Amino acid sequence: MSNGQLKPPVNEKDHRTGPADAPVTLVEYGDYECPHCARAHPIITEVRRRLGDNLSFVYRNFPLREAHPQAEHAAEAAEWAGDSGKFWEMHDALFEHRSDGPGWLDDDRLLRYASDLELDAADLERALIEERYHPRVRGDFMSGVRSGVNGTPTFFINGQRYDGAWELPELLDALEGAGAAR
DSSP, X not given: OOSSBOSSOSOTTSEEESOTXXXXXXXXXXXXXXXXXXXXXXXXHHHHXXXXXXXXXXXXXXXXXXXXXXXXXXXXXXXXXXXXXXXXXXXXXXXXXXXXXXXXXXXXXXXXXXXXXXXXXXXXXXXXXXXXXXXXXHHHHHHHHHTTOOSSSEEEETTEXXXXXOSHHHHHHHHHHHHHHO
């Protein structure tokens, strides 16, 4: 059972953007197929822009397979791209292609996004078939369970669960307050 603490704390295995020593670290547990995560994506992008080097942002996978059957392969594709240094580019593409309509996360589209990023789509296809990145995605998911995550998106600010509104003004206030308190 969680007391609102992030378990494990942010570490070298995480995908992070922004300086590791930033005064504020925001962790999101997300699902690429989740409509709420898709709505949060541009908000997080704006928060990152406004806070700049004062924010470290970490994304952890929490695919809700029963509700979102394509989320797990999408997470595996992002992890695969991360091995080529393009996690964030794939992460953004998975959310930004939502407007393409149904099937935007099917395997054929994931392969196309890989090609668009000048990555080896055939290797991604093999990785998905072999479930090469399933353990990494499952590890993120289980860390979310240990941290008390039960839906997406779920946010943690400096290791503490944030249960407030994640609209831009409220989230910015919470992040700036956490930075000032440090």
